[in-house]
Amino acid sequence: MMWIQVMYWKYSNTFIHASKEDINKVCMTDGVSNRPYQYVSTSSFNITICTFHPWSISYARISAVQRIVISCWNDLPFFYVKHI
Numbered sequence: 380m381m382w383i384q385v386m387y388w389k390y391s392n393t394f395i396h397a398s399k400e401d402i403n404k405v406c407m408t409d410g411v412s413n414r415p416y417q418y419v420s421t422s423s424f425n426i427t428i429c430t431f432h433p434w435s436i437s438y439a440r441i442s443a444v445q446r447i448v449i450s451c452w453n454d455l456p457f458f459y460v461k462h463i
Contacts, residue, residue, distance in 0.1 A: 395426050396425040407454050417449070427442050427443075
């Protein structure tokens with residue numbers, strides 16, 4: 380999938396498996412501000428972290444259930460910061 384979407388050669392890609400509405404809620408009602416424009420989700424999300432291995436030119440996948448930190452602007456997410 381990442382080859383098709385031209386996401387290769389990036390060290391790490393994180394995919395959040397949730398609806399757009401659930402992710403948007405982090406910026407409005409379901410998140411806690413920890414820095415200007417950054418919000419920590421109060422609930423956990425299913426995520427997949429794909430890490431690039433240059434020697435084999437492939438990605439390894441790890442699935443987890445974690446809270447996320449995202450940057451928001453005008454009550455909408457625009458940048459994934461990290462998982463915690």
